[in-house]
Amino acid sequence: MTAAVPILYVGGTGRTGSTVLDRMLGNVPGVFAAGELTWLWFALRSGGRCACGARHVDCRVWGPVLLATFPEDFGNPDAMAEVADEMFALRRRFDSRYLPVMGLPGAKQALTSRLGPYPSRLASLYRNLLEHTGAELIVDSSKEPHYSSILAARAELDVRFLHLVRNPQATAYSWARRRTELGFGVGHEMERRGPISASIYYDVSNVAADALWSGGDRYLRVRYEDLVASPDDTLRRIGRFAGLVIDPEVALGRQAADRKRSAPGHAAWGNPNRFATGPVTLRNDDEWERNAPRSMRTWTRLLAGPVGRRYGYSSRSDTQRGSGLAAT
Numbered sequence: 001m002t003a004a005v006p007i008l009y010v011g012g013t014g015r016t017g018s019t020v021l022d023r024m025l026g027n028v029p030g031v032f033a034a035g036e037l038t039w040l041w042f043a044l045r046s047g048g049r050c051a052c053g054a055r056h057v058d059c060r061v062w063g064p065v066l067l068a069t070f071p072e073d074f075g076n077p078d079a080m081a082e083v084a085d086e087m088f089a090l091r092r093r094f095d096s097r098y099l100p101v102m103g104l105p106g107a108k109q110a111l112t113s114r115l116g117p118y119p120s121r122l123a124s125l126y127r128n129l130l131e132h133t134g135a136e137l138i139v140d141s142s143k144e145p146h147y148s149s150i151l152a153a154r155a156e157l158d159v160r161f162l163h164l165v166r167n168p169q170a171t172a173y174s175w176a177r178r179r180t181e182l183g184f185g186v187g188h189e190m191e192r193r194g195p196i197s198a199s200i201y202y203d204v205s206n207v208a209a210d211a212l213w214s215g216g217d218r219y220l221r222v223r224y225e226d227l228v229a230s231p232d233d234t235l236r237r238i239g240r241f242a243g244l245v246i247d248p249e250v251a252l253g254r255q256a257a258d259r260k261r262s263a264p265g266h267a268a269w270g271n272p273n274r275f276a277t278g279p280v281t282l283r284n285d286d287e288w289e290r291n292a293p294r295s296m297r298t299w300t301r302l303l304a305g306p307v308g309r310r311y312g313y314s315s316r317s318d319t320q321r322g323s324g325l326a327a328t
């Protein structure tokens, strides 16, 4: 039997710095950083682009992978559009709206049974990705805990869950900012959320990630602030968890990687940082400490504070200058 496809899944809520982490891991020889793969179908049907700048069907990585996964349809744009529409519609049958009910008895099974060919097609997509890139590990930064549970249910895939968390105040501030989405060319903005929506999303995503994964040897929690403060140690810790030897100098792009064993720069989807090249700049992005309005801080503290405290973010420090971290 063929060995299962090793996947390091970066999960949790949005705006946690996962694209930066994805870029770093993508520099490591033997790793293919796929970006937010859950959005591939959305990108295919709406004309989005891979991080290399090409449309996915024309990309030197995603083109052959899609051809191998959908050999009957790939050469026909109308048929591929239908595939993308169908995969997108199937994905919506089990999206983040269902996170709050996932803990109910039997809910996960009931929801996954509605997915039709979606899980088996995903399993072949990841297999083809591993084979085409020659990688030893795929990093998928889709973040959504429910999507990770679809992958984890497949025997063909071997999933480890890296739970990336960040101060809820920093994520709320990031959700509120206007940012240009570069994946469609010009004129598009990234999705924004107000503090109430951002906090609820923070809570359900993180609580679901904990409920689905924490406690086992397939789970590692990393705080974005620790990655920024101690990138070398944190990257080595991630490497031990994922079964990789990570040279931080290579991951941070300060030293050239073995190009034969890595193919950075083809994240299928993610925030605009995925288009960046060259050395990775890590910053705490503490602008919220100076600029977040009082109402944003209050709503976030009330709604996301209790879940944030699970990860060591004290509410008291939300109102203070500094790193925004509780002493641990």
Ligand SMILES: [Zn+2]
Binding pocket: 050, 051, 052, 053, 054, 059, 060, 061, 062, 265, 266, 267
């Ligand atoms: Zn590409």
